[in-house]
Amino acid sequence: MAAPTTGERDRSGPPTVPLCSVFRRHLKSIDLKYTQERADVLAAVMARDELFEPESLFVEMTRAGHRVSRATIYRTLRLLQDCGIIVPALVDAKQTRYELAYGRRPRNLLVCVRTGRVVEFESPEMASLRDEICRRNGFSPIGHRVLVYGVGPGAEAGANSNAAADTQPRAASRPTPAAAKRSRRGAQRSSRSSGARERDTR
Numbered sequence: 001m002a003a004p005t006t007g008e009r010d011r012s013g014p015p016t017v018p019l020c021s022v023f024r025r026h027l028k029s030i031d032l033k034y035t036q037e038r039a040d041v042l043a044a045v046m047a048r049d050e051l052f053e054p055e056s057l058f059v060e061m062t063r064a065g066h067r068v069s070r071a072t073i074y075r076t077l078r079l080l081q082d083c084g085i086i087v088p089a090l091v092d093a094k095q096t097r098y099e100l101a102y103g104r105r106p107r108n109l110l111v112c113v114r115t116g117r118v119v120e121f122e123s124p125e126m127a128s129l130r131d132e133i134c135r136r137n138g139f140s141p142i143g144h145r146v147l148v149y150g151v152g153p154g155a156e157a158g159a160n161s162n163a164a165a166d167t168q169p170r171a172a173s174r175p176t177p178a179a180a181k182r183s184r185r186g187a188q189r190s191s192r193s194s195g196a197r198e199r200d201t202r
Helices: 017-029 036-046 054-063 070-082 124-136 155-167 177-200
Strands: 086-089 097-100 107-112 118-121 145-150
Touching: 017 036, 017 070, 036 054, 036 070, 036 097, 054 070, 070 086, 086 145
Parallel strands: 107 145
Antiparallel strands: 086 097, 107 118
16 A cells, blocks of 8 residues: 555554655765664654653564664664654663654643652643744644643552651660670670689789
């Protein structure tokens, strides 16, 4: 089936030609070629509608039979980010996640900084504010992503209970039989030594 030739998504999948054109122009501007491996990575990214990690992308592409290395995926993701097709979403400190930004629906996320939980929410007011800000600055909006960091419900209570547990006095640990035996021997030697010193002073 021929790829769509407009920027609109059809029911068979995401648009192909516009993003390819954007990517091709960017590669040409920095004297790089639009290779098959880069095209495969772009297609795999375009097929996703959620946040993704480079490693998960590598695993899925490998399972699908694509001959692509991790290094190629990381380099291609950097190129896609440079030309605005994808954007990083720093949800946690473990690994940077990405999402397709060019021509996709707005994405608004709440991120709990303690548990890493991510909640997506809809906000027509935020989209209206985006359009107004773009209009004031002469921009044409193509999408947006908002990350709101905070502490989710239950995370604060869990942190407080852990802190309270840390402040509770801990029961003294009972010595092991071997430790108790060594302690008795030390006391006996100390007693004999004291007796010998007393005899020497007489």
